Amino acid sequence: MNSPDSSPAKPVSDVIVIGAGIMSATLGVLLKALDPSLTISGYERLDAVAAESSDAWNNAGTGHSAFCELNYTPERPDGSIDISKADKIAEQFELSKQFWASLVQEGQLPDPSAFIHTIPHMSFVWGDANVEYLRKRHAALLHSPLFKGMEFSTDPARITEWIPLVMDGRDPTQPVAATRMAVGTDVNFGALARALSDHLKSLPGVDLHLGHEVEDFRHKSDGIWRLKVRNLATGQSHIARARFVFIGAGGGSLPLLEKSGIPEANGFGGFPVSGQWLKCQNPAVIARHEAKVYGKPAVGSPPMSMPHLDTRQINGRKELLFGPYAGFSTKFLKQGSYTDLFKSIELGNIRPLLYAGARNLGLTKYLIGQVLQTPRERTAALREYYPEANPADWQLEVAGQRVQVIKKDKKEGGVLEFGTEMVTAADGSIAALLGASPGASTAVAIMLELVQKCFPARAASPEWQVRFRQLVPSFGQKLADDAALAAAVREHSREVLRLEA
Ligand SMILES: Cc1cc2nc3c(=O)[nH]c(=O)nc-3n(C[C@H](O)[C@H](O)[C@H](O)COP(=O)(O)OP(=O)(O)OC[C@H]3O[C@@H](n4cnc5c(N)ncnc54)[C@H](O)[C@@H]3O)c2cc1C
Numbered sequence: 254m255n256s257p258d259s260s261p262a263k264p265v266s267d268v269i270v271i272g273a274g275i276m277s278a279t280l281g282v283l284l285k286a287l288d289p290s291l292t293i294s295g296y297e298r299l300d301a302v303a304a305e306s307s308d309a310w311n312n313a314g315t316g317h318s319a320f321c322e323l324n325y326t327p328e329r330p331d332g333s334i335d336i337s338k339a340d341k342i343a344e345q346f347e348l349s350k351q352f353w354a355s356l357v358q359e360g361q362l363p364d365p366s367a368f369i370h371t372i373p374h375m376s377f378v379w380g381d382a383n384v385e386y387l388r389k390r391h392a393a394l395l396h397s398p399l400f401k402g403m404e405f406s407t408d409p410a411r412i413t414e415w416i417p418l419v420m421d422g423r424d425p426t427q428p429v430a431a432t433r434m435a436v437g438t439d440v441n442f443g444a445l446a447r448a449l450s451d452h453l454k455s456l457p458g459v460d461l462h463l464g465h466e467v468e469d470f471r472h473k474s475d476g477i478w479r480l481k482v483r484n485l486a487t488g489q490s491h492i493a494r495a496r497f498v499f500i501g502a503g504g505g506s507l508p509l510l511e512k513s514g515i516p517e518a519n520g521f522g523g524f525p526v527s528g529q530w531l532k533c534q535n536p537a538v539i540a541r542h543e544a545k546v547y548g549k550p551a552v553g554s555p556p557m558s559m560p561h562l563d564t565r566q567i568n569g570r571k572e573l574l575f576g577p578y579a580g581f582s583t584k585f586l587k588q589g590s591y592t593d594l595f596k597s598i599e600l601g602n603i604r605p606l607l608y609a610g611a612r613n614l615g616l617t618k619y620l621i622g623q624v625l626q627t628p629r630e631r632t633a634a635l636r637e638y639y640p641e642a643n644p645a646d647w648q649l650e651v652a653g654q655r656v657q658v659i660k661k662d663k664k665e666g667g668v669l670e671f672g673t674e675m676v677t678a679a680d681g682s683i684a685a686l687l688g689a690s691p692g693a694s695t696a697v698a699i700m701l702e703l704v705q706k707c708f709p710a711r712a713a714s715p716e717w718q719v720r721f722r723q724l725v726p727s728f729g730q731k732l733a734d735d736a737a738l739a740a741a742v743r744e745h746s747r748e749v750l751r752l753e754a
Pocket residue numbers: 271272273274275276277296297298299302303304305306307308311312313314315316317442465466467468501502503504505506509528577586652653654655686688689690691692693694695
């Protein structure tokens with residue numbers, strides 16, 4: 254690490270969080286709720302909070318509960334449906350809602366309508382095989398209390414009542430099916446991250462520095478991390494010190510993790526996937542749709558590219574988007590550099606990168622196809638979900654950037670993962686979050702896990718255990734196995750977050 258300028262050393266913080274997206278904001282608020290005496294410093298390279306993936310227009314705002322996302326319920330070779338992942342995702346989102354509800358009750362978060370709204374979550378498919386899959390999926394999910402109330406229909410008239418845009422003008426001979434969960438949500442993760450940050454900044458012992466980029470790390474034998482931080486406005490650097498560091502830099506986490514030098518970082522690589530939406534400009538069309546409708550991903554596409562026609566609530570306005578159309582860019586952040594991917598390649602991850610690349614030629618082909626899509630092809634994709642769509646009503650917008658994790662694998666050499674990966678040092682002094690999916694919805698579950706891993710003694714203490722249960726009443730229990738508890742916590746969160754029944 255090059256020697257930075259000799260500005261007076263700041264006291265050692267208990268915690269430094271890098272990045273001001275939903276993940277760092279959640280961790281900061283959780284830690285302060287557990288121990289108000291902790292000192293926390295935050296560094297964000299942009300001049301605004303939550304301006305990368307967490308911003309409302311950079312993600313889909315789906316409160317991922319596996320109600321509508323078909324990739325969480327794969328079909329087994331024997332034709333049965335595996336719902337274990339769906340149960341996990343649904344449970345994780347219930348933890349998030351419980352935490353947000355507790356913060357609202359404690360006055361730490363403002364009016365919940367600033368960040369969360371009820372919107373039915375639907376899956377929609379066509380063709381005999383897909384209809385059969387959806388029927389089996391629905392039957393399997395009803396065994397779990399987390400999917401109680403899910404409706405299924407193959408009746409075009411019923412589906413038209415639910416989603417007229419999707420059905421109007423559709424070939425009446427086409428077999429179709431849909432499921433509907435009325436208690437789905439749309440979350441403005443940008444507004445939520447900003448509200449969490451505002452609260453955090455108001456607490457004693459917290460400082461947040463915008464326009465400050467973390468460039469390098471060193472862990473000294475005294476157990477303290479030194480971070481080289483550059484003030485992007487002045488160009489000057491200083492050293493920030495902390496006992497614990499969280500790398501919550503979104504797409505920027507991988508390069509920082511590599512610089513940390515911890516052995517656990519070895520072998521990780523990243524594969525960036527960019528995205529675009531079609532955003533509806535016609536208020537009459539926006540008014541006619543009232544659901545998040547997810548379909549089946551195209552063959553060879555990554556799971557997060559499932560097309561969806563999506564009602565949003567952003568800054569008090571109802572909106573409608575369709576997408577995402579995937580793409581490829583070598584940037585790791587939307588506001589990053591085209592050299593990001595190349596700079597992330599090291600001796601330790603070149604083998605996993607090459608192996609994962611060779612094993613995912615289908616994905617590469619799919620992404621190239623998406624990048625080369627013409628406006629006419631994009632409209633054709635939209636019309637699969639909204640047959641009467643008029644391209645003049647839709648505007649193309651760039652979504653957030655995701656960096657999929659590539660991991661060293663003994664058998665395969667390297668594997669491409671589509672989930673979220675938490676990497677922690679053996680001594681628990683630093684943790685990083687890689688990957689993007691299911692993402693912001695699971696921020697609370699991820700941070701609860703992180704706190705228990707990195708602060709094991711304090712997390713096991715009676716004080717923190719009590720506080721965990723105050724903040725997340727079902728903490729330590731499994732909702733999928735306890736129908737009464739699942740119903741009770743869902744109802745409590747619904748009431749406090751003022752969601753519809
Ligand atoms: C197209 C798309 C659709 C999505 N849809 C959904 C969805 O429907 N539901 C859902 O739950 N999730 C969704 N996600 C995922 C979700 O957006 C992310 O998981 C989540 O926003 C990640 O939050 P974060 O705080 O880790 O990252 P970010 O919000 O990206 O924040 C990281 C911050 O770190 C800063 N930073 C980076 N490097 C440095 C550095 N060196 N120094 C200082 N600061 C730095 C960045 O500027 C940024 O502000 C989607 C993502 C995308 C891209």
